[in-house]
Structures are given as C-alpha cells and as structure tokens.
Amino acid sequence: MNNTIIKNIAEIEHQPYELIRKGIETGSIAIMYRGNMGIAIGTGLRTKINVNLGTSSGHCVPEEEIQKAKIAELYGADTITDLSTAGDIPEIRQSIRDVTSLPMTTVPLYQAVAENTLDYLTDDLIIENLKEQIKEDISSMVLHCPSRQTIKAMKQSSRIMGVVSKGGAMMSSFMLKNNQENPYITHFDEILTILKSKDVVLSLGNTMRTGCIHDNRDSAQVLEINENILLAQQAHEKGVQVIIEGAGGHIRADKIAENIRYYKDKTDFPLFVAGPLPADVGMGYDHITGAIGATFAAGAGADYLCYITRAEHKSLPTPDEVKEGLIAFRIAAHIGDSMKYGLSEKDKHIAEKRAQMNFEEQAAFALDPEEAGRGIPMDTNCSMCGSFCALKMIQTYCRRTDE
Amino acid sequence: MNNTIIKNIAEIEHQPYELIRKGIETGSIAIMYRGNMGIAIGTGLRTKINVNLGTSSGHCVPEEEIQKAKIAELYGADTITDLSTAGDIPEIRQSIRDVTSLPMTTVPLYQAVAENTLDYLTDDLIIENLKEQIKEDISSMVLHCPSRQTIKAMKQSSRIMGVVSKGGAMMSSFMLKNNQENPYITHFDEILTILKSKDVVLSLGNTMRTGCIHDNRDSAQVLEINENILLAQQAHEKGVQVIIEGAGGHIRADKIAENIRYYKDKTDFPLFVAGPLPADVGMGYDHITGAIGATFAAGAGADYLCYITRAEHKSLPTPDEVKEGLIAFRIAAHIGDSMKYGLSEKDKHIAEKRAQMNFEEQAAFALDPEEAGRGIPMDTNCSMCGSFCALKMIQTYCRRTDE
Numbered sequence: 001m002n003n004t005i006i007k008n009i010a011e012i013e014h015q016p017y018e019l020i021r022k023g024i025e026t027g028s029i030a031i032m033y034r035g036n037m038g039i040a041i042g043t044g045l046r047t048k049i050n051v052n053l054g055t056s057s058g059h060c061v062p063e064e065e066i067q068k069a070k071i072a073e074l075y076g077a078d079t080i081t082d083l084s085t086a087g088d089i090p091e092i093r094q095s096i097r098d099v100t101s102l103p104m105t106t107v108p109l110y111q112a113v114a115e116n117t118l119d120y121l122t123d124d125l126i127i128e129n130l131k132e133q134i135k136e137d138i139s140s141m142v143l144h145c146p147s148r149q150t151i152k153a154m155k156q157s158s159r160i161m162g163v164v165s166k167g168g169a170m171m172s173s174f175m176l177k178n179n180q181e182n183p184y185i186t187h188f189d190e191i192l193t194i195l196k197s198k199d200v201v202l203s204l205g206n207t208m209r210t211g212c213i214h215d216n217r218d219s220a221q222v223l224e225i226n227e228n229i230l231l232a233q234q235a236h237e238k239g240v241q242v243i244i245e246g247a248g249g250h251i252r253a254d255k256i257a258e259n260i261r262y263y264k265d266k267t268d269f270p271l272f273v274a275g276p277l278p279a280d281v282g283m284g285y286d287h288i289t290g291a292i293g294a295t296f297a298a299g300a301g302a303d304y305l306c307y308i309t310r311a312e313h314k315s316l317p318t319p320d321e322v323k324e325g326l327i328a329f330r331i332a333a334h335i336g337d338s339m340k341y342g343l344s345e346k347d348k349h350i351a352e353k354r355a356q357m358n359f360e361e362q363a364a365f366a367l368d369p370e371e372a373g374r375g376i377p378m379d380t381n382c383s384m385c386g387s388f389c390a391l392k393m394i395q396t397y398c399r400r401t402d403e
Numbered sequence: 404m405n406n407t408i409i410k411n412i413a414e415i416e417h418q419p420y421e422l423i424r425k426g427i428e429t430g431s432i433a434i435m436y437r438g439n440m441g442i443a444i445g446t447g448l449r450t451k452i453n454v455n456l457g458t459s460s461g462h463c464v465p466e467e468e469i470q471k472a473k474i475a476e477l478y479g480a481d482t483i484t485d486l487s488t489a490g491d492i493p494e495i496r497q498s499i500r501d502v503t504s505l506p507m508t509t510v511p512l513y514q515a516v517a518e519n520t521l522d523y524l525t526d527d528l529i530i531e532n533l534k535e536q537i538k539e540d541i542s543s544m545v546l547h548c549p550s551r552q553t554i555k556a557m558k559q560s561s562r563i564m565g566v567v568s569k570g571g572a573m574m575s576s577f578m579l580k581n582n583q584e585n586p587y588i589t590h591f592d593e594i595l596t597i598l599k600s601k602d603v604v605l606s607l608g609n610t611m612r613t614g615c616i617h618d619n620r621d622s623a624q625v626l627e628i629n630e631n632i633l634l635a636q637q638a639h640e641k642g643v644q645v646i647i648e649g650a651g652g653h654i655r656a657d658k659i660a661e662n663i664r665y666y667k668d669k670t671d672f673p674l675f676v677a678g679p680l681p682a683d684v685g686m687g688y689d690h691i692t693g694a695i696g697a698t699f700a701a702g703a704g705a706d707y708l709c710y711i712t713r714a715e716h717k718s719l720p721t722p723d724e725v726k727e728g729l730i731a732f733r734i735a736a737h738i739g740d741s742m743k744y745g746l747s748e749k750d751k752h753i754a755e756k757r758a759q760m761n762f763e764e765q766a767a768f769a770l771d772p773e774e775a776g777r778g779i780p781m782d783t784n785c786s787m788c789g790s791f792c793a794l795k796m797i798q799t800y801c802r803r804t805d806e
Contacts, residue, residue: 058786085791113791155801160754162797169793173800211794212754214746250754253702254742278698278741280750280757282734283765284774288694289734295681295695299656314762314779315786331685331692338682339657343617347683351563351615351653354683359717362686371687376717383461383718388488388516390572391614394565397576398558 005031005038013045027232028268030201030241032079032103032139039078039103039139041243042270047298047333047340050105050272050306051077051326054084055092059316062092067319069096075326075368077307079139081105083166085114093136103139105203107167118173123183127190134194140243141195144171144205145184146220147227151175154208154220161211164249168207188231192238201241203272204228209249212280217259225263232269243304247297248274256293257300264301273297274306286312287321291328298336305329330367355391357382408434408441416448430635431671433604433644435482435506435542442481442506442542444646445673450701450736450743453508453675453709454480454729457487458495462719465495469502470722476503478729478771480710482542484508486569488517496539506542508606510570521576526586530593537597543646544598547574547608548587549623550630554578557611557623564614567652571610591634595641604644606675607631612652615683620662628666635672646707650700651677659696660703667704676700677709689715690724694731701739708732733770760785760794 006024009031010017020040023029029042041048051072053065065084072080080102084092089111097104112129113121133141144167146154151172154163163169175182184191195202208221225246232242244267247259256276263271275290276297282289290308298305309317309325317325338344346365353361359376366372382389409427412434413420423443426432432445444451454475456468468487475483483505487495492514500507515532516524536544547570549557554575557566566572578585587594598605611624628649635645647670650662659679666674678693679700685692693711701708712720712728720728741747749768756764762779769775785792 056786056791057789058780058784059789086789110791118796160751161758162794162801164793166788166791166793169796170791173796176800212750212757213741214751214754252741252746253698253738278738279734280753281737281747281768281770283753283769284771284777285730285734288691288731289738291691292695292698292735292738295656310774311778311787313757313765313785313787327688328691331682331688332695334684335656335681335692335695338616338655343655344684347615348563348617350683350686351617354615354716355564362716365684366686367684368687371713374687375714377461381461382716383459384714384716385569386460386462386489388459388513388569388573390567390569391565393521393572393576397579398565 009038009040013040015044019044027236030243030270032201033199034101034103034139041304043268047336048078048304049329049333050079050081051322052081052083054082055086056316057086060086062087062095064319065092066095066099068322069100071319071323072326073100073102075323076330077102077326079103079105083107083110085110089114097137105140105142106133106138107142108133109167109170113170118177121174126183127187131194134198134200138200140201140203142167142203142205143184144168144207145182145231146172146207146224147185148175148181150220150223150227153223157218157220159215159218161215163207164211165205165207165209167205172207192235192240195240196238201243202235203243203245204231206245206248209274210251212250213252213278229267243270243272245272248276250280251276251278253278253296256296260297260300260302270303272304273302275308283313285310287325287328291332294329294332295335298333299339305333327368412441412443416443418447422447430639433646433673435604436602437504437506437542444707446671450739451481451707452732452736453482453484454725455484455486457485458489459719460489463489465490465498467722468495469498471725472499472503474722474726475729476505478726479733480505480729482506482508486510486513488513492517500540508543508545509536509541510545511536512570512573516573521580524577529586530590534597537601537603541603543604543606545570545606545608546587547571547610548585548634549575549610549627550588551578551584553623553626553630556626560621560623562618562621564618566610567614568608568610568612570608575610595638595643598643599641604646605638606646606648607634609648609651613654615653616655616681632670646673646675648675651679653683654679654681656681656699659699663700663703663705673706675707676705678711686716688713690728690731694735697732697735698738701736702742708736730771
C-alpha cells in the first residue's frame with residue numbers, strides 16, 4: 001500500500017485513513033493507481049463512474065477517442081476503459097493515456113483477438129498479450145472468466161439475448177471453438193503473479209449479464225457470480241486487488257436492488273455495474289434509461305458504475321454523446337449516494353443560492369456548471385415565470401404582512 | 404359518463420369497461436374529456452404525462468408555444484397545460500388548442516393575476532375569470548386551495564425554499580396581502596357547480612411542495628394534503644371529477660416512495676406529481692434528474708406525471724427541450740409502469756429484433772422511433788463492436804459446436 005496516496009484518498013472521500021486502509025486489507029475497497037494518484041472504489045466511498053472509449057473496426061478514428069478521454073476527465077469521470085479493437089491498439093492506448101491523468105482499464109483479450117482473430121488465437125497468445133500490456137501504465141484489467149460449466153448453462157438457458165458482453169463473447173467463443181476450459185482459469189496463478197507485479201486491479205468481467213429486461217437471472221449468471229467470488233478470494237489472498245462486475249446489463253426496475261443485494265449478501269468485494277438498463281424501449285436515449293437504472297443500483301449498494309450513452313445498441317458514441325452520458329451517470333451516482341449516505345451539502349448550497357435568485361452561483365455549484373449556466377437570466381428574472389416569480393411574490397408578501 | 408368514450412378508454416388501457424366505470428364512480432379514476440376523446444388517469448391505468456407550455460412576461464412568443472403543443476402531441480404527451488401569463492392569453496390558448504387534440508388544463512388564476520395584477524385582484528375577479536374560462540374547451544382546471552392556516556404554517560416553517568408553486572404563490576400572496584381566506588375555499592360550492600356544468604376535472608394544486616431536497620414534508624404540506632383530500636371528497640360527492648397534485652417538487656430519493664404511499668394510504672383520488680427532482684445539483688439536466696425521480700414516483704403509485712425540461716429553474720424551454728423532457732418522462736412512466744404492472748411486450752419485441760440484429764425494427768418499436776433510428780447501421784454491423792459483435796460471435800460458435 002502507498003500511504004501517501006491512501007492519505008489523499010481519505011481526505012478526498014472525507015473518510016478516516018483507517019477505514020480506507022482496512023477496506024483495502026479486507027478487499028472491500030480497491031484502489032486504481034495512476035502515477036501518484038489513486039481512485040478508491042468500494043464500501044463507504046462515493047460511487048465512482050467509468051467511461052468506456054476506444055476504436056472499433058466499424059469506426060476507427062483515434063482522434064475522436066483522444067477527444068473522448070479529455071471530455072471524460074473534464075466532466076468528472078473517475079476512470080476510463082480503453083476498448084480499442086482496431087488500428088494500432090497500443091499506440092492508440094498510449095495517445096489516450098497521454099491526454100488524461102485518469103486511471104485506465106483495459107480488456108487485454110480485445111487486443112489479443114483483434115490482432116490474431118479467434119481462428120488463430122491460443123492460450124499462449126492470450127497470456128503473452130497480457131504480459132505485454134502489463135508493461136504499460138495500466139490501472140486495472142478486465143478478465144472474463146466464465147468456466148465451461150457456465151457456458152454450458154448459458155447454452156441451455158432460454159434467454160432471448162445470449163451473451164451481450166463483447167469480452168465475454170470473445171472468451172466464450174474461443175472456448176466453444178476449441179472445446180476447452182477458460183485459459184484465465186487454467187493460468188490463474190500465473191496471471192495473479194503478473195497483476196501483482198504492478199499492483200494492477202483485477203476486474204472480473206460479467207459475461208453472463210442479461211441483455212434485455214425480459215431475461216432474468218439464470219443459472220449461467222448465478223454460476224458466474226459464484227465462480228467470480230471464488231476467483232476474487234484467491235486473488236485477494238495472493239495480494240491482488242479485485243473488483244467484480246455484476247448485476248448489470250438489462251434488468252427490470254423492480255429487480256435491480258434485489259440483484260445488488262444478492263451480490264452484496266455473498267461478498268464485500270467492490271461491485272462494478274454496467275448500467276443497468278430497466279427498459280429496452282428507450283433506444284436512442286439509453287443514457288437516460290441507464291441513469292435511472294444506475295440510480296437504483298447505486299442506491300442499493302453498487303460501488304462503481306459503467307456509464308451508457310445514447311448511442312448504445314447502434315454505434316460508438318460521439319464525443320458530445322460521451323459527455324451527455326457521463327453527466328447523466330454523475331447525476332445517478334449523486335442521487336445513489338444520497339440514498340447510501342444521506343444528503344450532500346452541495347444540493348443545499350444550490351438551494352440557498354436559488355432562494356436568493358443568484359443564478360450565477362447556482363450554476364457554479366451544479367455538476368456541469370457550463371450547461372447549468374447556459375441561458376441563465378442576466379438579472380433576477382427567470383423567463384419561466386417572468387414577473388410572476390413564486391419565490392419573489394412570497395418573499396414580498398410574507399415580509400409585508402410581518403411588518 | 405360518456406359510455407362510448409369509456410369503452411374506448413377500456414380498449415386503449417387493456418382494462419375491462421367495468422374497472423373504468425367503477426373507478427370513475429369511486430373517484431380513483433378521472434377522465435379529461437376533449438371532444439369525442441378522453442384520457443383516463445388513475446388507479447390501474449398506464450401512468451400519464453402532462454406537458455406544460457405557455458408564454459411569460461420574460462418570453463412571450465406564441466408561435467413557440469404552438470410549436471411546443473404540436474411536439475407534445477407528436478411525441479406522446481397525454482395532456483397539455485397552458486400556463487400563459489403574457490400576451491392575449493385567451494387567444495394564445497385558442498391557437499394552442501387549434502393545433503392539438505390533447506386535453507388542455509389551465510390555471511385560471513394565472514390569467515386573473517396577469518390581467519389585473521395582485522394589487523387590483525378581488526374575489527369577484529377571480530371567480531369571474533373562472534366563469535369566463537369554463538366557456539372555452541377546457542378539460543381540467545388547477546385550483547390552488549391553501550387555507551390561511553396552511554399559509555401560516557408555511558410562514559413558520561424553516562424550509563429553505565418558501566413556496567415554489569407559481570399558482571400557489573399567487574394565491575398565497577393574494578391572501579396575505581388582503582389578510583383573507585382563500586376565495587376558492589369560501590366559494591367552493593359555486594366553483595363546483597361551474598366545473599360540473601362542463602364536466603371539467605378539478606385539479607387541486609400543490610402550493611406547499613418542497614423546492615429543494617433539504618426541505619422535508621412539513622406541517623404546511625401535511626395540512627395542504629389533508630385539506631385537499633377534504634375538498635376532493637366534497638367535489639366527488641357533488642359529481643365533480645378530481646385529481647390531487649402532491650408528493651412532487653424536490654424530494655430526496657429515499658423519501659419519494661414514502662411520500663407517494665403517505666398520500667395513497669389516505670385516499671384513492673388520482674395523484675398528480677410534478678417531477679419530483681431528487682437532486683438540486685443537476686441544474687441544466689433537470690429532465691434527467693426529474694426522470695429519475697418520476698420513475699421512483701410512478702413505480703410507487705403516482706398516476707400522472709408533470710414533465711420537467713432541462714430549462715427548469717432558469718427559463719422557458721425551447722421546443723427541442725420540450726421534446727427531450729417529454730421523452731425522458733415517457734421513459735420514466737414506462738419503467739414506473741413495469742414496476743406497477745409488470746413488463747411490457749414492447750420491450751420484449753425490441754429484444755427479439757435486437758437478437759436478430761434487425762436495427763430498423765428495433766427503432767420502429769422504440770418510444771421515439773426517429774431518434775432510435777438515427778445513425779443505426781445500414782447493414783448488421785453496429786459500429787460499437789464492428790466485426791466483434793458479441794451476439795454474432797456467440798450465435799456463430801454456439802451453432803458450430805452444436806453441429
């Protein structure tokens with residue numbers, strides 16, 4: 001552990017040093033390090049947000065991904081994950097890293113598959129790629145660890161959507177194609193040694209998340225949760241920090257809190273949730289649907305949210321869509337935190353400035369001061385009510401009658 | 404009751420005729436009539452959405468309000484409320500009505516205050532204005548009925564934000580200025596006769612809703628709820644349909660469901676909720692904050708939601724912002740309904756088309772097909788994953804290994 005970084009984190013989180021240290025010791029808190037900084041994720045801490053970015057063969061414009069990384073940092077993301085699968089992947093990753101100080105996560109399998117295709121991929125190539133990537137300044141790696149048994153259960157499931165996790169689908173396809181066990185499982189000890197050498201957080205991927213709200217938690221998902229918890233325990237015992245991704249995807253609203261509790265009742269490892277989306281009909285507005293689901297999830301105990309943009313289900317997002325999705329999820333995390341820990345003074349401050357009709361200071365304390373300040377009145381008259389401002393009327397007549 | 408309209412409503416709501424008829428009889432359902440159509444609001448029915456529009460002295464461009472009315476209807480609002488307080492109000496209202504078939508609500512006091520100012524307003528002018536407006540094709544009227552006792556309680560409250568309801572502030576200011584009881588209360592019998600003459604729904608306004616999440620339900624709010632329920636009962640006994648506005652405004656997330664239940668435990672009259680907003684820091688994105696709060700509210704039993712736009716707290720919304728706010732609230736209502744009544748087949752349909760990588764049909768079944776269809780792939784390759792589509796990989800390799 002790096003004591004200076006932990007002290008900084010304790011200060012930022014308004015928590016005692018000992019709580020952070022103990023959390024790391026027991027595994028309920030993981031720290032993603034980047035240089036002299038660290039982002040802490042887990043029990044008792046502010047809900048964190050991850051922004052995905054990266055090229056694909058369908059849209060490979062590295063400059064846009066660099067732009068997205070800048071936007072992610074500017075508008076308050078806690079971490080970024082590079083999901084590039086096209087172009088010169090290590091170079092793209094480096095140029096993204098160059099423009100941001102945020103911890104970066106990768107999914108090593110993406111590069112291994114992109115460079116070798118599933119046809120030529122082998123266990124050795126997968127492990128080699130992981131060893132190469134660990135040399136970069138990476139804070140966390142996502143490994144999808146479904147076992148053969150879990151994939152068998154998925155094949156027998158009646159789910160409408162099969163596997164909607166890209167990394168999970170890559171690994172499952174590789175295993176199905178070669179009729180073999182997951183190399184991350186068979187090489188797990190070696191992988192832990194590699195991760196430990198750089199204190200890189202192991203993020204256990206969520207292959208079996210459901211892809212529509214009509215699909216329910218099935219035996220494939222339950223198997224994966226249990227397997228991931230066992231792998232996380234092994235990692236923790238070896239001194240590797242770990243996060244588990246779960247309880248995400250598409251989940252009906254009335255089951256989100258239950259899904260979070262199902263996980264949290266089993267283990268204290270930090271829970272990373274993608275979305276979840278509590279509706280499928282919001283296509284084109286999945287940042288809003290996702291923010292609604294993420295609020296339920298964070299309020300019920302999710303520690304770390306993966307944002308969703310309005311481009312979800314059809315394309316890579318534009319930089320503007322990244323910003324919009326990130327802000328939607330910051331609102332979700334903020335509201336979730338109010339459910340976990342009580343109200344923030346920031347809301348009170350805005351309310352006090354609002355009662356004084358001080359638009360500039362309201363905007364300054366908003367999550368996105370730029371958008372909050374767009375079109376604010378230049379005087380004290382908001383054009384919604386014009387001369388009939390409720391606050392002003394009441395302040396006038398309450399005062400008069402008090403005299 | 405108009406049997407043909409009730410039959411149509413039963414069909415649209417997929418509910419038995421008898422349930423609708425009985426709901427109207429007991430007061431748990433109210434119907435806003437417009438011509439040969441009616442929108443039913445209440446227990447057992449799909450959650451409805453209202454769009455506010457109208458001029459103010461700060462921004463009086465009737466063409467924009469007409470445009471907003473068209474957008475409201477096009478994108479699925481159930482009702483509109485004209486809140487104009489500037490320009491030739493009856494003429495603006497008529498031109499808005501001319502372009503839409505949606506039921507229209509008004510707040511008669513707005514016009515009375517706008518035309519007379521608070522300085523020259525009298526009980527007689529308030530009642531006269533109401534009598535004039537009832538001659539128009541209006542479906543529902545909002546009356547703010549705080550008693551002197553309730554206003555006294557508000558003045559003694561420690562709330563940060565006093566009264567944030569415009570109509571409520573107008574009425575409270577009028578009462579405070581003249582040191583008098585609420586004319587809607589003193590003339591209540593006469594008003595019921597007026598409303599009944601045209602089967603106009605009485606919507607009891609929510610003067611005492613809280614204006615920031617640090618303000619809690621106080622005695623002013625409790626008094627108003629109880630008074631509104633008593634007035635609603637009187638109205639119902641006289642054969643006037645009634646809706647009560649409550650449990651809205653700014654409410655901390657963990658109290659929204661409790662606030663809805665607090666109301667629903669007391670009465671079955673349809674509950675109209677403004678927002679609620681579970682954060683104050685989302686300024687500039689209050690359509691998202693509001694959609695999150697509205698989902699909690701609808702899921703807990705709210706029957707009717709008043710949408711919020713990103714312009715809230717600073718200006719009248721643009722037509723584009725009206726659309727965006729409306730869609731956000733349609734998502735909220737849809738998710739809320741999934742919590743109240745279970746899942747919709749629409750989500751399943753989209754999931755099935757998604758599993759088939761049929762982007763056009765997915766978009767066609769989305770809440771906003773236009774935005775859902777924007778940027779969809781022309782082939783079956785979504786640019787998010789390009790050649791590494793999770794669904795395709797799994798479908799390929801699951802099939803191959805099955806052979």
